[in-house]
Amino acid sequence: MQSRALPSSTAGPPLSVARPQDLPNAGSTSPAVELVAVRKAFGDRVVLADVSMRVARGERVALLGESGSGKSTLLNLIAGLEPVDAGSVRVAGTPVSSLDPDAAAMFRRAAIGFVFQAFHLLPHLDAAHNVAVPLMLNGVPARVALERGAAMLARVGLGARANAWPRELSGGQEQRVGIARAIVTDPTLLLCDEPTGDLDRKSGDEILDLLQALNREYGKTIIMVTHDPHAAERSHRTIHLDKGLLREDAT
Ligand SMILES: Nc1ncnc2c1ncn2[C@@H]1O[C@H](COP(=O)(O)OP(=O)(O)OP(=O)(O)O)[C@@H](O)[C@H]1O
Ligand SMILES: [Mg+2]
Numbered sequence: 001m002q003s004r005a006l007p008s009s010t011a012g013p014p015l016s017v018a019r020p021q022d023l024p025n026a027g028s029t030s031p032a033v034e035l036v037a038v039r040k041a042f043g044d045r046v047v048l049a050d051v052s053m054r055v056a057r058g059e060r061v062a063l064l065g066e067s068g069s070g071k072s073t074l075l076n077l078i079a080g081l082e083p084v085d086a087g088s089v090r091v092a093g094t095p096v097s098s099l100d101p102d103a104a105a106m107f108r109r110a111a112i113g114f115v116f117q118a119f120h121l122l123p124h125l126d127a128a129h130n131v132a133v134p135l136m137l138n139g140v141p142a143r144v145a146l147e148r149g150a151a152m153l154a155r156v157g158l159g160a161r162a163n164a165w166p167r168e169l170s171g172g173q174e175q176r177v178g179i180a181r182a183i184v185t186d187p188t189l190l191l192c193d194e195p196t197g198d199l200d201r202k203s204g205d206e207i208l209d210l211l212q213a214l215n216r217e218y219g220k221t222i223i224m225v226t227h228d229p230h231a232a233e234r235s236h237r238t239i240h241l242d243k244g245l246l247r248e249d250a251t
Helices: 071-078 101-111 127-137 142-155 171-183 201-218 229-233
Strands: 033-042 045-055 060-065 086-091 112-116 189-193 221-225 237-242 245-250
Touching (some): 033 071, 060 071, 060 229, 071 086, 071 189, 071 221, 127 171, 142 171, 171 201, 189 201
Parallel strands (some): 112 189
Antiparallel strands (some): 033 045, 033 086, 237 245
């Protein structure tokens, strides 16, 4: 699927964000995510025994599994937040699992957006500043970052709440801010860890609608951990993590 850039607010200076192609071995034809024979243990506890998976660009994949089965660990390995014990992880062709921590952080900030169950907004920043933070961390001037942040808030339906504090927002609105923050750097990959887990059914459905729209309109690849069969049904594919191995359903 061809992806296109998210709308940016103004004609201002280009965003000086490191793009994946600046890093080794990136290519536009490689899969969004490719794991080969990945093993991960914490002490004696083998969480991922032998995991291989491939996610094409533009796919929406649901990742299911019991509590403690290693779903969040798998996302952390894809994001280069944790080292693998064996095997390899590539994201859009970049060998995440062999980057040093600084290069992994740079790659992550450019290429991956995270959406969390508990939103993790900064309580002392308003919505616009929360969304702008990843750009500022990438060295984008504050004014430009805030303009783009406002554009992302408008995209998620919160254009009128740019100056609201997180405590003034509903859970569904907080998660919209979380999604705006995840997409503000225009990453190719969104990793969502139970994004509707803290929401009621209606707000959760609205978040799923939004993620689906971002996938369809901009070709964002989405890997979503969920316990909700309804959320899984709306994905292209469902993958189950069980006893350290992956099992796949056609949906
Ligand atoms: N940093 C860590 N150090 C030690 N053990 C860890 C660490 N991170 C995760 N684990 C262990 O690895 C296993 C998998 O954890 P993980 O958080 O990936 O599970 P999960 O599938 O996301 O569960 P949940 O659905 O409850 O979020 C658990 O037994 C957990 O205690
Ligand atoms: Mg988890």
